[in-house]
Amino acid sequence: MNDEPDREPGALLEAIEAAFDYRGDVTLELTDGRRLVGYLFNRDPRSPEPFVQLFERDTAGALTIPYAAIRTVRFTGRDMAAGHSYEAWLRSRQAGRAPDA
Template identity: 50%
Template sequence: MTDTKNHISGVGACSLEGRVFRPTSAAETAEAVEMAFDYRGDVTLSLTSGESIVGYLFNRQVADADSSIEIFPADNPAPRRIPYDAIATIAFTGEDTANGKSWEIWVSKKESERLAEAERVEAAARTSGYL
């Protein structure tokens, strides 16, 4: 699968944002679809018919020759079903809203918030004469 690796400046190295995948086999298409499914931003699909669809990929059905994706197009509230074999390219064009928001960062932030709250409660207790 060809990956243009056209990163948008300022985007983390782990993000797919700005990348374009041009699968050359069914296996590569399936791999690119899995990455798009896990992506937390819009993708742009270029279809073999020449049509281009921008939207959020929210589902995929893997069934050998009948595999397909479902996407919420940005310009239409109704979801569309697209067969895997109709996909020519998948571009990760929308902002990766999950970029830089790892579990470890979340845990660290929550721990800092808990410590700050404990210090606030302790200071209030000392002021009130309880400690």
């Protein structure tokens, strides 16, 4: 994502949906200038006041932030669902058994 604010309502909604689907941390830049880094685990665009919920990386509780307070969403953490652990495991298993083959 670039640093341009997601000013278009459609762009912000899309970014929030993508962040909800993302299995890594995101950085929310808020309209008041604050930056929040954490895992966005929920969003409700159908609520009277649409909101997201986030576990900040270094704090215990969950935060609830209205869509209206969000300026940009950036995907700053590693996607924990990316990669091919199954294939990697098969390769290492085959490599480990090679002498018996």
